[in-house]
Amino acid sequence: MREPVLAWFDVHARDLPWRAPDRTAWGVLVSEVMLQQTPVVRVEPAWRSWMARWPTPADLAAASTADVLRAWDRLGYPRRALRLQECARAVVERHDGVVPSSEPELLALPGVGSYTAAAVLAFAYGRRSVVLDTNVRRVLARTVEGVALPAPSQTVGEVRAAARYVPDDDATAARWAAASMELGALVCTARSPRCDACPVRDVCTWYRAGRPADELAGRRRTQAFTGTDRQVRGRVMALLREALGPVPAAAVDAVWPDARQLARCVDALVIDGLVARDPATSDDDAPTYRLPA
Incomplete structure (x- = not known):
């Protein structure tokens, strides 16, 4: 399987700055x-x-x-x-x-x-290693195991199995890492795989089995973004990034209508060291918020 993927990568690899010779x-x-x-x-x-x-x-x-x-x-x-x-x-x-x-x-x-x-x-160093991101896991799950998507959590057995496909010499191993990742990113995608453009379609167990559906589809739910704490935290951070100085509490309060959820998110940002909360200087004032120094 390796040679067709490496040959495909030589033609289709994206020109990314962190792949440049002077990286x-x-x-x-x-x-x-x-x-x-x-x-x-x-x-x-x-x-x-x-x-x-x-x-x-x-x-x-x-x-x-x-x-x-x-x-x-x-x-x-x-x-x-x-x-x-x-x-x-x-x-x-x-x-x-x-x-x-x-x-x-x-x-x-x-x-x-x-x-x-x-x-x-x-x-960076052109060394042999087992580079196993989501894209590579998906490529190996389909070609080798014959399943649409890998298990939600990576296992020790999966790492050991992936290691068997890594070439022995450093230079080819590093190319394989990049090539298998690129194949998953551009062709063997999660939702709309382009099997007609895949260099290993003929040896892909999943393709030869008729591309069976994902058995874990019901458990693979992507959390909606709207209304989540992630969205609230993002709005608070956007406000503080754009501010020229400390932001009054009233301006932060206006970011989100649910005061309890907002307070929880702001507290989490403070605990994580992403936001600094300066106490009120008098009984008539309220705290102010800013990015850490």
């Missing part, structure tokens, strides 16, 4: 954090702007929290931005500002899990 390990790490649950079309301009502003871990480590949160904008829950800055500081303090090239050292960094560590090893 840095730091740039790859930033891209992987940004791409978590966020589409490439939104990440690419944000990544270019971010890397122009903070091209090294030392640059991000020295930035203010407020600037980091404003630059993160709408890339997803902004706690990831704070973790990325914590990671940058750890790289500076522990590794002299150079992203490490060993899996144990990568996993020890704040916010870096098994997938991100494997991706940095493969895409």
